[in-house]
Amino acid sequence: MSEMKNPAHVTDSELVEPATVHADKRRSEFVETMLEAWRMGRTKIGIGIFAFIVGLAIFGPLFAPYTPTEFVAPPFTGPSSTAYLGTDYLGHDVLTRVLYGGRTVITLALAATVIGLALGVTLGLITGYARRWIDESIMRILDVVLAFPQIVLALLFVSIVGPKLWLIVLMVGISHAPRIARVSRAATLEVSQRDFVRAAEATGVSKLKILFYEILPNTTSPLLVEFGLRLTYSIGLIAALSFLGFGLQPPAADWGLMINENRIGITVQPWPVFMPVLLIGILTIGTNLIADGLGRALIGIERDTSGT
Amino acid sequence: MDDAQTQTPNGQQTGAACGEQRDPAAAAEAAGALATEPRPDGLGEVTLTVQGLHIVLDPSGTDIDDEVTLKIRAGEVLGLVGESASGKTTAATSLLDYQRRGARIEGGQIEIDGKDVLAMSPAELRRIRGGTISYVPQDSSASLNPALRISTQLMEILEAHAFGSDEERKARLVQMMEEVLLPSDKAFLKRYPHQLSGGQQQRVAIAMAFANRPKVIVLDEPTTALDVTTQAHVLDTIRELTGAYGVAALYVTHDLAVVANLADRIAVMYAGRIVEQGTKEELFERAVHPYTRKLLASIPDISGERALTGIPGWAPRPGQRPPGCAFTPRCTWAIDKCSEAYPPVEGPSEEHTARCWRWKEVGAHKTAEEVKLRDKGAAVAAETLPVMVDVRDLDVFYQHKEVLHDIDVTLHEHRCLSLVGESGSGKTTLARCIAGLHPHKIKGDIEFQGKPLPRDSRSRPKATRQAIQYIFQSPYSSLNPRKTIRQIIRQPLQVFFDLSKEEQEQAMIEALEQVALDASLLNRYPDQLSGGERQRVAIARGLAAKPSVLICDEVTSWLDVSVQAAIIDLLASLQREMGLSMLFVTHNLALVRSISQEVAVMCEGKIVEYGEVDAVLEDPQADYTKKLLSDTPTV
Numbered sequence: 038m039s040e041m042k043n044p045a046h047v048t049d050s051e052l053v054e055p056a057t058v059h060a061d062k063r064r065s066e067f068v069e070t071m072l073e074a075w076r077m078g079r080t081k082i083g084i085g086i087f088a089f090i091v092g093l094a095i096f097g098p099l100f101a102p103y104t105p106t107e108f109v110a111p112p113f114t115g116p117s118s119t120a121y122l123g124t125d126y127l128g129h130d131v132l133t134r135v136l137y138g139g140r141t142v143i144t145l146a147l148a149a150t151v152i153g154l155a156l157g158v159t160l161g162l163i164t165g166y167a168r169r170w171i172d173e174s175i176m177r178i179l180d181v182v183l184a185f186p187q188i189v190l191a192l193l194f195v196s197i198v199g200p201k202l203w204l205i206v207l208m209v210g211i212s213h214a215p216r217i218a219r220v221s222r223a224a225t226l227e228v229s230q231r232d233f234v235r236a237a238e239a240t241g242v243s244k245l246k247i248l249f250y251e252i253l254p255n256t257t258s259p260l261l262v263e264f265g266l267r268l269t270y271s272i273g274l275i276a277a278l279s280f281l282g283f284g285l286q287p288p289a290a291d292w293g294l295m296i297n298e299n300r301i302g303i304t305v306q307p308w309p310v311f312m313p314v315l316l317i318g319i320l321t322i323g324t325n326l327i328a329d330g331l332g333r334a335l336i337g338i339e340r341d342t343s344g345t
Numbered sequence: 346m347d348d349a350q351t352q353t354p355n356g357q358q359t360g361a362a363c364g365e366q367r368d369p370a371a372a373a374e375a376a377g378a379l380a381t382e383p384r385p386d387g388l389g390e391v392t393l394t395v396q397g398l399h400i401v402l403d404p405s406g407t408d409i410d411d412e413v414t415l416k417i418r419a420g421e422v423l424g425l426v427g428e429s430a431s432g433k434t435t436a437a438t439s440l441l442d443y444q445r446r447g448a449r450i451e452g453g454q455i456e457i458d459g460k461d462v463l464a465m466s467p468a469e470l471r472r473i474r475g476g477t478i479s480y481v482p483q484d485s486s487a488s489l490n491p492a493l494r495i496s497t498q499l500m501e502i503l504e505a506h507a508f509g510s511d512e513e514r515k516a517r518l519v520q521m522m523e524e525v526l527l528p529s530d531k532a533f534l535k536r537y538p539h540q541l542s543g544g545q546q547q548r549v550a551i552a553m554a555f556a557n558r559p560k561v562i563v564l565d566e567p568t569t570a571l572d573v574t575t576q577a578h579v580l581d582t583i584r585e586l587t588g589a590y591g592v593a594a595l596y597v598t599h600d601l602a603v604v605a606n607l608a609d610r611i612a613v614m615y616a617g618r619i620v621e622q623g624t625k626e627e628l629f630e631r632a633v634h635p636y637t638r639k640l641l642a643s644i645p646d647i648s649g650e651r652a653l654t655g656i657p658g659w660a661p662r663p664g665q666r667p668p669g670c671a672f673t674p675r676c677t678w679a680i681d682k683c684s685e686a687y688p689p690v691e692g693p694s695e696e697h698t699a700r701c702w703r704w705k706e707v708g709a710h711k712t713a714e715e716v717k718l719r720d721k722g723a724a725v726a727a728e729t730l731p732v733m734v735d736v737r738d739l740d741v742f743y744q745h746k747e748v749l750h751d752i753d754v755t756l757h758e759h760r761c762l763s764l765v766g767e768s769g770s771g772k773t774t775l776a777r778c779i780a781g782l783h784p785h786k787i788k789g790d791i792e793f794q795g796k797p798l799p800r801d802s803r804s805r806p807k808a809t810r811q812a813i814q815y816i817f818q819s820p821y822s823s824l825n826p827r828k829t830i831r832q833i834i835r836q837p838l839q840v841f842f843d844l845s846k847e848e849q850e851q852a853m854i855e856a857l858e859q860v861a862l863d864a865s866l867l868n869r870y871p872d873q874l875s876g877g878e879r880q881r882v883a884i885a886r887g888l889a890a891k892p893s894v895l896i897c898d899e900v901t902s903w904l905d906v907s908v909q910a911a912i913i914d915l916l917a918s919l920q921r922e923m924g925l926s927m928l929f930v931t932h933n934l935a936l937v938r939s940i941s942q943e944v945a946v947m948c949e950g951k952i953v954e955y956g957e958v959d960a961v962l963e964d965p966q967a968d969y970t971k972k973l974l975s976d977t978p979t980v
């Protein structure tokens with residue numbers, strides 16, 4: 038469609054694009070998207086929440102009044118001056134266990150998401166660029182994986198091999214991969230149509246270089262949104278696996294595990310269940326807000342059109 | 346891709362086929378039908394007045410348009426001409442009191458038949474939009490609803506404005522179709538927009554605009570997306586209808602050549618202000634603003650006697666406009682005063698005004714003295730030159746469809762061959778085959794310096810890939826936005842040559858110098874450059890490989906005319922100085938004389954005419970070439 042694209046088509050969008058205003062002060066598209074995301078209230082709140090919970094998980098143990106396995110008072114004692122949030126089913130201090138219990142879930146969730154992203158992006162790049170039968174075969178296999186609910190996929194392998202942390206991370210990561218691959222493939226398809234990729238092909242740049250130096254940097258924005266979203270899912274999945282008894286084993290302190298251990302006493306002493314639920318909930322809201330902010334910045338909702 | 350674009354799902358060939366002629370009988374008949382319409386009274390009365398329109402961006406208050414003052418009489422077409430970012434579309438849509446997000450009308454007046462548009466309530470506005478004043482958008486394929494039949498969409502606009510009874514509306518629908526020379530039978534009306542060609546879609550959009558017999562019509566580059574032959578038909582229709590119904594029309598365009606054939610008066614916009622306004626004759630023959638004169642000089646001339654002269658630099662965007670007269674930095678007439686204050690509205694007559702401190706001196710200067718004649722050069726006979734690329738009996742397929750048939754083309758050293766054709770003619774496909782970028786089946790021979798050329802660029806030897814360089818159409822797509830200019834130009838150097846860091850740096854600076862760019866750009870990203878600069882970078886990347894064959898695919902179609910002229914000039918001089926063999930692909934027949942020695946005219950995958958430029962353009966043999974020549978708008 039050679040004649041369809043004339044200067045005039047570019048005009049209007051460029052006119053209001055904040056990225057194109059001042060020649061020397063303009064930043065790259067990527068930085069601009071990030072700044073735009075940051076300008077949104079939701080992103081700031083999301084980052085605030087995320088930082089708070091992560092800070093709590095990292096530095097919390099320093100402020101814990103007891104050790105996580107210390108017997109403080111009889112089981113399911115309500116809040117008192119000795120234990121501000123009462124005790125759990127074995128008489129451990131709930132506050133201490135809450136402060137200790139975040140590290141695993143956050144570390145595992147981050148690790149699983151990174152694995153999922155690496156795997157998914159690689160698959161997406163290959164399928165999106167290669168097309169034809171490579172694309173077809175890989176994507177159909179991924180469709181099969183997609184057909185299983187993520188938790189069922191993880192449970193299947195964990196129940197065979199046993200509750201190993203590395204396996205949980207790996208399985209959660211693998212179960213994310215097809216979803217990330219789809220996003221990555223769509224972005225790759227779009228970018229690989231552009232002429233700079235053709236220019237590199239005509240020059241004879243190797244396919245690997247084209248994938249990682251020409252295409253990948255142009256797909257970072259949607260992938261970042263995907264990262265935020267998958268992190269939310271990872272937290273939920275790993276907490277769920279812990280709750281089902283496939284994560285950390287007692288007597289370790291872990292939010293998911295705490296919910297499971299203490300649910301029998303929920304009517305007498307709700308705090309050991311309520312606190313982990315609250316924190317996991319807030320954490321997912323935080324990551325979701327960040328992902329949402331990035332996503333909105335990317336598609337240009339609430340874009341500041343002032344041109345300054 | 347270029348191909349398969351003009352094919353509708355019905356298998357109906359749309360657009361203009363090679364042999365098809367404009368049907369003068371049909372046009373005459375339609376004109377006759379129009380003539381029987383009662384001509385509205387008061388033809389020649391001023392219908393639309395715009396006074397001191399000032400539009401700003403919110404919340405920064407940056408000017409988009411300022412002091413826009415226009416007057417259009419009934420039955421008159423005013424051409425509003427400007428380059429990208431001149432604010433012409435913003436000004437035009439404001440006539441309907443519409444501003445896109447972020448823009449706001451800060452001051453001024455718009456009156457249609459004495460009624461103040463800007464003071465209207467939303468309900469009143471809804472009534473006049475599509476009724477008293479209507480709008481034809483740039484891209485009709487995007488403005489027609491793809492899910493609705495065209496009859497539904499046309500009926501909608503009549504119903505929205507309570508046009509007559511049900512019967513009358515039906516009759517009007519048929520009449521509307523006839524007015525724009527489209528079939529009015531049921532089968533055609535039942536079609537969906539995607540079943541129409543680009544030209545037909547634009548006619549439907551025009552029919553919609555004229556549906557309620559408007560007083561004012563705003564046409565926003567309605568032919569930009571169309572081929573020249575289709576464009577010629579659509580322009581005819583617009584001219585007929587505005588004249589017959591006494592409509593005041595504002596025709597927005599970046600193409601002076603288009604308004605030359607259509608408009609009665611022309612207003613030239615630059616950086617948000619109207620710099621010169623007058624009748625068509627006054628502007629084309631006695632322009633008094635330097636910008637208008639330069640713009641005229643940068644229009645490609647099909648007769649080819651005049652050399653193309655670009656304007657250095659580019660039109661500033663809102664927020665970057667210099668103080669005083671915004672044209673000062675690009676103006677050869679500029680004096681100190683120019684950058685201090687914006688000149689007042691003055692001019693030879695009340696109708697012909699300009700905003701330039703030195704309009705009298707500019708006007709007194711004979712245009713003829715400025716015109717540079719084309720440097721025809723000492724053309725060497727092709728036979729004596731070595732053959733670089735030889736294409737013989739080439740058939741090319743797109744999936745299973747044959748898109749190019751029996752192509753024979755020869756590229757000589759030191760010569761430039763233009764490949765001209767409308768969209769879907771296969772010109773880009775042919776260029777890509779030579780560059781090794783066509784992923785589908787190819788039959789026949791392509792030889793490079795006497796040796797067969799592998800089909801796929803990856804299977805070609807390094808020396809061949811280096812020797813044949815391809816410049817892409819859109820500089821917005823051909824430069825990786827995540828890389829600096831240094832990384833972009835370094836790529837061919839790294840692949841083709843074994844250079845040290847310093848040698849690479851030196852080669853990059855040299856390549857930039859060849860395209861008249863400063864080495865300081867090396868650290869910039871593509872989005873920090875203007876469209877013209879980006880295209881120069883793309884050319885520099887090609888030149889860095891030290892090619893012997895340069896393939897330029899529509900390299901100016903995304904650029905403003907003033908920038909286009911500069912790029913053409915650059916390419917022509919590079920080709921001469923470096924002795925390059927060049928393949929120049931374009932849809933614009935008017936460009937070919939400025940750059941090439943040979944031309945091949947393509948239509949529907951075949952070469953219909955091939956020969957020396959002057960011979961082909963002065964004495965075309967093929968009907969298609971003749972039609973293309975007559976439809977190409979000229980100044």
